[in-house]
Amino acid sequence: MDKNAFFWQMQDGKIPPPKAADTLGLNILNVDVDSGVLEAEFFAKEAFTNPAGNIQGGFLAAMLDDTMGPALAAQLGAGEFAPTLNLNVQFLAPARPGKLQATGRVRQRGGEICFLSGELRQDGRMIAIATATAVIKRL
Numbered sequence: 641m642d643k644n645a646f647f648w649q650m651q652d653g654k655i656p657p658p659k660a661a662d663t664l665g666l667n668i669l670n671v672d673v674d675s676g677v678l679e680a681e682f683f684a685k686e687a688f689t690n691p692a693g694n695i696q697g698g699f700l701a702a703m704l705d706d707t708m709g710p711a712l713a714a715q716l717g718a719g720e721f722a723p724t725l726n727l728n729v730q731f732l733a734p735a736r737p738g739k740l741q742a743t744g745r746v747r748q749r750g751g752e753i754c755f756l757s758g759e760l761r762q763d764g765r766m767i768a769i770a771t772a773t774a775v776i777k778r779l
Contacts, residue, residue: 641714645716646713647714665681665685666681667682671714673715676745676747676749677711678743679743680706681739682739682760683739683740684703684740694734697731700729700735701729704727704758705724707743707744708744708770708772709722709772711745711756712746712749715746715749720778720779721776722777725772725774725775732767735767740761743759744756744758745758753775755773756771756773756774757771
């Protein structure tokens, strides 16, 4: 774990979190760097709803991306960044405004290409699952 990396600078309060994470109401609860697992929660606002009153799928996809990405970011060194190359989301059930629980996992990390997975739950029910591919870049 590199305390000079962006993720850990943010966790230590030395730099602000990304505005997208704030918008989504991201709260990181636990990070296991060795296993590549991150647990978080989001607060889905009424402003995120579609005409049926459910959280619009794009917000759910963003929450999953903002769970899997930080799971990998926690393993990166200073000067490294890992943008998402591909994001695949399956919506399993509607989500309502309120808290959602998320788990992001680094499934396989190569020299540059990484494979990630994520889950989003609400009230014990699986809402959406995702896989993603990210590439490690050096700034």
